[in-house]
Amino acid sequence: MFNSGKVQQNPDGKKNPSGFFDSYTETSLKYHPERCINCKRCTQVCPHAVFAEGKDHAEFVQPSSCMECGACALNCPVQAIEVQSGVGCAWAMIGAALRGKDMDTECSCGGEDGSCCGTPEEPSSCC
Amino acid sequence: MDKKENTESSCPCTPDSQTHSCSCLTDTSPLSEIRTTDSTITFANRLDHFLARGGWKRESHRVEPGLYRLGSPDPDSLVFASANYTLSFDALRSALSGIDAWILVLDTKGINVWCAAGKGTFGTEELVRRIECTGLSGIVRHRKIIVPQLGAPGISWPEVMRRAKFLVEYGPVRAKDLPDYLRTHKATRAMRQVEFPLKERLVLTPVEFVHTALPMVIIAVLLWFLAGPVAALATVTAVLAGTVLFPALLPYIPTQDFSTKGLILGLIVAFPFTYSFSINPILPVWANVAGAAAALLIIPAVVAYFALNFTGCTTFTSRTGVKKEIFRYIPLMALMAGTGVFIGITLGISRLIGVI
Secondary structure (H helix, E strand, O other), X not given: OOOOOOOEOOOOOOOOOOOOOOOOOXXXXXXXXXXXXXXXXXXXXXXXXXXXXXXXXXXXXXXXXXXXXXXXXXXXXXXXXXXXXXXXXXXXXXXXXXXXXXXXOOOOOOOOOOOOOOOOOOOOOXX | OOOOOOOOOOOOOOOOOOOOOOHHHOOOOOOOOXXXXXXXXXXXXXXXXXXXXXXXXXXXXXXXXXXEEEOOOOOOOEEEEEEOEHHHHHHHHHHOOOOOEEEEEEOOOOOOHHHHHHHOOOOHHHXXXXXXXXXXXXXXXXXXXXXXXXXXXXXXXXXXXXXXXXXXXXXXXXXXXXXXXXXXXXXXXXXXXXXXXXXXXXXXXXXXXXXXXHHHHHHHHHHHHHHOHHHHHHHHHHHHHHHHHHHHHHHHOOOOOHHHHHHHHHHHHHHHHHHHHHOOOOOOHHHHHHHHHXXXXXXXXXXXXXXXXXXXXXXXXXXXXXXXXXXXXXXXHHHHHHHHHHHHHHHHHHHHOOOO
C-alpha cells in the first residue's frame, strides 16, 4: 500500500482535500515505517485510530485524524514516529500571543487562571 | 472526599528531589501509607462531581495521591493508575466494583488524566516516583501496572520499564469499559477511540458559560442604558450561542473550521436582531441600516470567537490546525467586531448630540 522506505505524512487525503474551510487536513505527524518493530503500542495509545495493526509494521491509516497528543511518539520504543505534540487550544495560544510569549511552547491549559482547558470532564476534554 | 493538598506528608519524595534515587527507599524513612477505598459513589461524591462540572473551586476536587486498597487485594492483584482528580478516581473505583485491586493515584494537582498527561503531570516522572514512594514492588509480586490509555501522552512505557521495572499496560479510554477489557486484556477499537457525543459536549457548557457570565452581565447592563433592551438581549444571546448552543450543535454546523462554524451560527442568531434594528420607526433610515450592520458584524464575530476557543475543550483538534485557524480567522473577526463597535459608537454619539 505504501512505499515503506519513505517517511509518511498525511497520505490518506481525507474528506475535503482542498482544505476549503478546513484547517485540519495537515498535521506534524511523521511515520517511518521501515523503523517499526510492530510492537503495536501506537495502535493502543492513539485515541483516533491513526495507526492500525499491520502484518510487518503498523499501518498509517488516517493521519489527518491526528490531534498531535504525542502519545504514539512517546511510546514508540524505536523512534519510528515523530510529532510536534501540543494542545490544540485557541484560548491558550491566543493568550500566549497576547502576553508576548511563544504560541508553540506556552501552554496555560488547566492552570490556576481558569483557562478553557483542564475542564473537569473525564475523559472527554483535553488539555 | 475533602482531602486538601497535604501530599508527601509521610514521604520525603518531593517533585524536586532526585527521581532516580528516591529517598523513600532509604531504611529510615517510612513508605507512604496505604489507604483504603471502595466502589461506592456517595451523595457527597455526586455533589462534588456536580460542583466540579460547574467549575466551582476548580483546583479543589482532589484525592490524596498514593496507593489505595480497593476491596481486599493480595500481592497478585492488578494495579491501576489514576489521577488525583475526584472525577477520574471515582470513575475508576466505581468501574472496578467487585474487583480486588490496587489503585496508584498520581499527583496531577487535581487535573484529569488526559489534561494532566498533556501537561506532563500525569507522566513518566510522577509514575516512577509514585511507584518508588509507595514501595509498590514490595507489595505486589507481579510487575505490571494498568494505566488509562489517555495517560499515554505523558507516559513513556520503555522509560517506566527501564527506571521502575514495571510494565505499563494501556487500558481502555473509559473506565466503564474496564470490566469488559479485563476479561481478555484486549481492547476493542471502540474502547480505544475517543468520541465527543452530545452529552459530553453539554457537560462542558456550564464551565464555559460561568467564565463569561460576569463580563456578559456588565456589557448587557451598559448596553441596556446606552442602546436599549434589544441590544442587551443581543449580548446575552451572542454569549449563550457561543458557549452553549455552539457546543451542542458542533457536528451539525457546516464546514470543518470552528471559526466558520461560529460565523454561520452567529449569522443565524444575529438575524432577528438585525431585523429588529432595521425597522425601528423612530430612527432615520441611515441609522436603521447602521444599527442592523452593527448587529450583523458584531454578533457573528463574538460567536465565532467563542467557537474558536471551544477547540481547547474538544477531543480532536490538533495544534497545527488550531494555529492555522487563528491566523486565518482572527483578523477577520477583529475587523468585523471593530467595524461593528465603531458603527455602534457613532450611532451612540449621534444620539447624544441629538442628530437622531
